[in-house]
Amino acid sequence: MQTHTLFFSPTKTGATVAQAVQNGLQGLPGESPIGESIDITKAAVHKTFDEDDTVIVVMPVYSGRLPKIAVERFKAVNGNGAKGVAIAIYGNANAGDALLELTDICKEQGFEVIAAANFIGEHSFTMKQFPLAAGRPDTADLQKAEKFAELIREVLNGTGPLTLPKVPGSHPYSKDPMNLPGVAATGTNLDDCTICGLCETVCPTSAITMTENGPQTDGKKCSWCSACVKVCKSNARLFTSPKVKETAERLFTNFQERQEPKWFLPARK
Ligand SMILES: Cc1cc2nc3c(=O)[nH]c(=O)nc-3n(C[C@H](O)[C@H](O)[C@H](O)COP(=O)(O)O)c2cc1C
Incomplete structure (x- = not known):
């Protein structure tokens, strides 16, 4: 029984939130030992989890959806009944259908999704003259990540059905996933x-x-x-x-x- 993170996070804002939630699940009654940090940013990782594991799955929002390549790489993972925590991280503009999509693909890969969240990360396109969520996740965000972890632990230790409330987003998703633009940014x-x-x-x-x-x-x-x-x-x-x-x-x-x-x-x- 371990708490793992699994993330696609080119600019590391999602990886930072994943780690804060993982840390928040430690040191409290009912804690589970820290497991692996599985980074699928560069390549898929073939991994089958144990049923009693908890896995914090984090991906960024690209144009209101998840990056196609992240979804592709995630298919090498077998949740095998492990508990999944789905987190979509966006750049303070619009999270679109990404969180719903993330809960959907977690279920498809065999996770029981017990919690979900949208967090905010510095926008990839931030620049000096146009700062966009610059420096986020900041201290306040990371404190919230720890609070979220505390609530996850209460859910894990509670009784009753693990029915996730409706998360933002709609079926069918309102946009297609973003295609590669075809020119370098x-x-x-x-x-x-x-x-x-x-x-x-x-x-x-x-x-x-x-x-x-x-x-x-x-x-x-x-x-x-x-x-x-x-x-x-x-x-x-x-x-x-x-x-x-x-x-x-x-x-x-x-x-x-x-x-x-x-x-x-x-x-x-
Ligand atoms: C191609 C692209 C599209 C994006 N689309 C959105 C978007 O629709 N809404 C939004 O708020 N942020 C958007 N972002 C910002 C990212 O979601 C945000 O910077 C996120 O924190 C990046 O995660 P990472 O640091 O884990 O890579 C986009 C970023 C990129 C690169």
């Missing part, structure tokens, strides 16, 4: 690039190849996740697509109000 300022290779390492779709002339980006493979921009220590990776800037400006104009995490738990005694 990012490129490299070679004057600043130290050819360290970190951008190549973090890219979830292997769109970046390091050469002696710097990183080459395959526009057809780029998912616009911005992992390379955020990881680059010399700020050489930049958004090159004007569409990113346009989107950031639009989001900055329309979604300033701070959204808070929201959770959905069975009313168990």
Whole structure:
């Protein structure tokens, strides 16, 4: 009986929330030992859980849905009756149908979903002139993640049916999942690039190849996740697509109000 995390998290906001919830499940009566952190950001992981495990599953919202590649990679996992906690993390704009989709795919992979939540993470397209949920999850978010964990533990220790209330989203989902845009969002300022290779390492779709002339980006493979921009220590990776800037400006104009995490738990005694 262990508490695991499983996440697709190119810019690590989801991974941070997953860990905070996992930590929150420790050190309290009825705790279960910390298990594995299973990262499916770069590749699928074949894993079958035990029935008495709890697994915190976290994925980001891309255009109101889950990233196609995350859903694909998740199919290598067998929940085998383990308890699932579904968390969709979004950039303070709109979570769309993603949380419903996440609970759906958790069930399809054999989890009994006992809790679900939307959390907020710094938007992948945040930039100096258009900050979007910058720095989130922040201390207040992580405290909420621990509170959520406490409530999950109460559910696990309670009696009665484990019926999850309705989560946001609708069937059929209102949008198709986002396709790869077909052009790279990012490129490299070679004057600043130290050819360290970190951008190549973090890219979830292997769109970046390091050469002696710097990183080459395959526009057809780029998912616009911005992992390379955020990881680059010399700020050489930049958004090159004007569409990113346009989107950031639009989001900055329309979604300033701070959204808070929201959770959905069975009313168990
Ligand atoms: C291609 C793309 C589409 C996105 N679409 C949305 C969206 O529809 N609504 C939203 O609030 N945030 C959206 N985001 C922001 C991410 O959901 C947010 O930054 C999240 O915290 C990223 O998770 P990660 O750090 O675990 O990768 C999008 C990000 C990307 C890269």
